[in-house]
Amino acid sequence: MDFTIQGEDLRIREMAREFALQVLAPYARAADENRHFDRTKVVELGRAGLLGGFLPRALGGSGWSMTQWALALMELGAVDSSWRGFCTVQTALCGGLLWKLGRADQQQSLLPALCAGERIFAFALTEPEAGTDVASLQTRARRDGDDWIIDGTKHWITNGGVADHIILFATVDPALGKKGITAFLIPGDAPGLTRRPVEGMELGHRASNHAILRFEGVRVAATAMLGEVGSGFEAGMAGLENGRLGVAAGAVGIQMACEQACLQFASARKQFGKRIGDFQLIQEALTDMHVGLESTRLLTLRAASLRDQGHEALRELSVAKYAACEAAVKAADQAILLHGARGYSSAFPVERFYRDAKGLQIYEGTAHIQRVIIAKTLLPRTQ
Numbered sequence: 270m271d272f273t274i275q276g277e278d279l280r281i282r283e284m285a286r287e288f289a290l291q292v293l294a295p296y297a298r299a300a301d302e303n304r305h306f307d308r309t310k311v312v313e314l315g316r317a318g319l320l321g322g323f324l325p326r327a328l329g330g331s332g333w334s335m336t337q338w339a340l341a342l343m344e345l346g347a348v349d350s351s352w353r354g355f356c357t358v359q360t361a362l363c364g365g366l367l368w369k370l371g372r373a374d375q376q377q378s379l380l381p382a383l384c385a386g387e388r389i390f391a392f393a394l395t396e397p398e399a400g401t402d403v404a405s406l407q408t409r410a411r412r413d414g415d416d417w418i419i420d421g422t423k424h425w426i427t428n429g430g431v432a433d434h435i436i437l438f439a440t441v442d443p444a445l446g447k448k449g450i451t452a453f454l455i456p457g458d459a460p461g462l463t464r465r466p467v468e469g470m471e472l473g474h475r476a477s478n479h480a481i482l483r484f485e486g487v488r489v490a491a492t493a494m495l496g497e498v499g500s501g502f503e504a505g506m507a508g509l510e511n512g513r514l515g516v517a518a519g520a521v522g523i524q525m526a527c528e529q530a531c532l533q534f535a536s537a538r539k540q541f542g543k544r545i546g547d548f549q550l551i552q553e554a555l556t557d558m559h560v561g562l563e564s565t566r567l568l569t570l571r572a573a574s575l576r577d578q579g580h581e582a583l584r585e586l587s588v589a590k591y592a593a594c595e596a597a598v599k600a601a602d603q604a605i606l607l608h609g610a611r612g613y614s615s616a617f618p619v620e621r622f623y624r625d626a627k628g629l630q631i632y633e634g635t636a637h638i639q640r641v642i643i644a645k646t647l648l649p650r651t652q
């Protein structure tokens with residue numbers, strides 16, 4: 270057990286930090302305010318190896334360990350949750366699923382472009398009536414000769430409006446429950462597919478693209494299937510497990526950014542003739558923030574390390590995701606208070622961290638469902 274970050278791990282972390290500061294930070298505020306998804310950044314992420322992440326080098330990936338990927342995502346998350354979220358969807362959910370389920374021809378034709386940022390991918394699971402209970406999804410795939418015909422609606426799909434390829438989950442027979450859920454690869458320009466932005470304005474992640482996808486008689490060839498009939502549920506859940514690591518890392522990043530902003534502010538701002546950092550209540554807030562950050566960073570790296578060693582880490586990933594997201598919301602909440610009225614304004618970054626952190630509590634399994642997963646793994650099985 271060695272807690273020092275060194276060698277290649279350190280190099281990757283420093284590269285990601287530099288990238289986040291040089292390429293993302295200058296635009297983060299404006300992109301949030303203008304709700305602007307900037308496609309040119311995707312290629313830059315790809316060039317830096319940040320989309321290749323833990324995917325294998327032979328397929329265009331960066332061949333990093335899960336620990337290295339998590340370290341990189343912490344740095345992106347400290348600057349812009351929209352782009353950290355993009356990496357999680359593109360690499361962990363879509364790339365991971367293609368790697369797990371794709372045929373050799375699908376992997377060879379798509380994974381290098383995914384890793385290079387030449388093609389954008391979306392992971393379309395959630396439906397208006399099937400959120401946490403994904404197994405109840407209603408999007409239907411019906412056989413028609415050699416083809417499949419897809420009908421249904423997905424919503425809140427990250428990259429949904431801009432994706433070149435959509436990994437879609439549909440059921441071949443609702444009576445089969447989880448065993449009917451099957452993954453398909455749908456081109457973004459498929460006839461019968463319409464895409465529009467989600468209703469209303471998102472609280473955070475405003476530089477992301479979130480869409481409603483409507484499939485009406487979308488015809489795809491049998492070769493568009495990923496894996497086999499009925500293999501979609503398990504593979505989708507495995508993808509979400511990797512995604513949870515990315516979200517936990519992003520939540521650690523938000524805490525890093527909150528701590529940095531608060532230390533700077535508490536050292537500079539003076540009231541009652543002293544810097545506010547000299548007041549014990551401010552010190553308490555800084556200490557709680559630091560303990561939350563350090564503990565959830567360790568939980569996240571432990572979950573990543575277990576995956577690197579080839580272990581199942583269902584509980585550890587949920588613990589990391591749950592704890593890190595809660596700590597990020599708390600840190601951002603305290604960061605706003607610590608900045609006084611300035612924290613309540615977009616002139617300072619902490620209000621964006623708060624708005625983004627709330628999203629992390631919801632996607633890749635809500636804070637509630639993480640607790641349900643953790644408790645289930647702790648309790649003995651009932652007979």
Ligand SMILES: Cc1cc2nc3c(=O)[nH]c(=O)nc-3n(C[C@H](O)[C@H](O)[C@H](O)COP(=O)(O)OP(=O)(O)OC[C@H]3O[C@@H](n4cnc5c(N)ncnc54)[C@H](O)[C@@H]3O)c2cc1C
Nearest residue numbers: 392393394395400401425426427474628631632633635637
């Ligand atoms: C920014 C953002 C990006 C997203 N990107 C994607 C994406 O790329 N692809 C995709 O498929 N989806 C995406 N989603 C959707 C997200 O995965 C769902 O919102 C999430 O799974 C919750 O589903 P829901 O919103 O339908 O809430 P519901 O499932 O309706 O839940 C409502 C409330 O009930 C609680 N609840 C539900 N069931 C239980 C239970 N068994 N025990 C305890 N509490 C429960 C939930 O925790 C929540 O508090 C995204 C969402 C957001 C906010």
